[in-house]
Amino acid sequence: MNCRRADQLFSAAWEDELTLVEREALESHMAACTACRVAYDEFVRVMEAVQGLPRAEAAADFADGVWSRIRAVESSSSRRGRVLSIGWSWASFRPALAAAACLVVVGGAVAYWQAHNTSSQAPTVATPSPATMRQESLPVAAAPALPKSEIAKKHADQPTRVATRQTVEPEPAPSLDRDDAPMGEQVATSAEPSPEASMGGRVADPRMMARSLGAAKASLLKQDSSALSDTLFDHRYDVEFALDPVRLDKTGKGRLTPARPVPTEVQGKPAKVTF
């Protein structure tokens, strides 16, 4: 046994918890090691000093002090409980308040959207019912906005017209893509009420109606794209590509190749564009 190990056994020796083997080993070590003998002697004296420390005695009114503290805590907690109960009643209103707030926000948003939509798309959006959409789309699309009640009145006044229109198959309206008229012209056309519209919804030449519908569509698209370009896209980094019209033919392997060889001055290097 070394001195370090002897040190570790001091507590067990003091409490008489050593095994027989440990006791014999410690005693034989201390018989030979004066330092450990002195150290153990000091250890015993320290333990005696600690255990001889005077005990603190509580005052006679200790329990009274405890009770007065308990009363103070209980009264303050009951006050807090009352405050909490008020708080709880507020808390119980929270879902209703939240729902009301949601309604106000959603209602406000809808009202704003409607107002905005009505003002910006006044000539085109007359919000007919889905059932009458197809029937009314041609004259109403180009007509100035009318209140629903007026439209309904018109429906009531002209029941035969609807039937007539269902039977008359106008020439297919030119799609926006195939419309030959320049965009500026279309917008200019849609900006002013068309002659058909100024006629108060009377049935006009189907060709003219189709043309006005195309103009209205174009104006809508123009408005939408301009709104998007202002809000969603940053056009500072736009790149324009000028593409030569080259007819492509499909080869036997299914690949597209130019029908005639592209002049060398036009040919470019293959480029990979990533976004």
Added chain:
Amino acid sequence: MGTEPRIEDRRVVSLSDEDLMAEAAEGSERAFTELVGRYRSRVLNLVSRLLNDREASDDISQEVFVRVYLHRKNYRRGAKFSTWLFTIAANLAKNEIRRRKRRRNWSSLDELQEQLHDSSLQLMDPKGNREAEVDSAQIQGIVGEAITTLPERYRLALVLRDVEGLAYEEIAQVLGIPGGTVRSRINRARLMLKKKLEPMLRREELT
């Protein structure tokens, strides 16, 4: 008229700690007052040895019983009451030790160094003659002070064992550590304390 309370007192006094606590949990103030009477000095002694500050110890000891009363419903029937009580006491004392340590850290390092210098001078009086002889009250003061210089974990283990005389198993429950750790901590704490008190012990040998 006056016999009923006396009978009740006698009944309460005869109850075990656990039964008293069960009655206190059901709202018996008399049972709780009996428990306070039984343990007030032990709790005060434990806390004052951990802090070496009588005034603060009184305050914290009362707070221990207040906590016991407020959390009386949490007491598990079957658990040893004294273990639960000492756990609360040890925790409150621990909080106070930490609070003081933080405050001391923030207040002044110079002050602390000065304090430590004074203590070492007191323990290692270079004169070593009869004029420097210390009486038993002084020795007790020095020992008490030396205990409070131990690190918190060793101090708690030492005081619970050597001042309050708790069993190792109970200390393990109070501190929430294994029994083997308790033994090693106590042995370590005793050796640390011996090291701190060696100057005083050697001076005493000279006198």
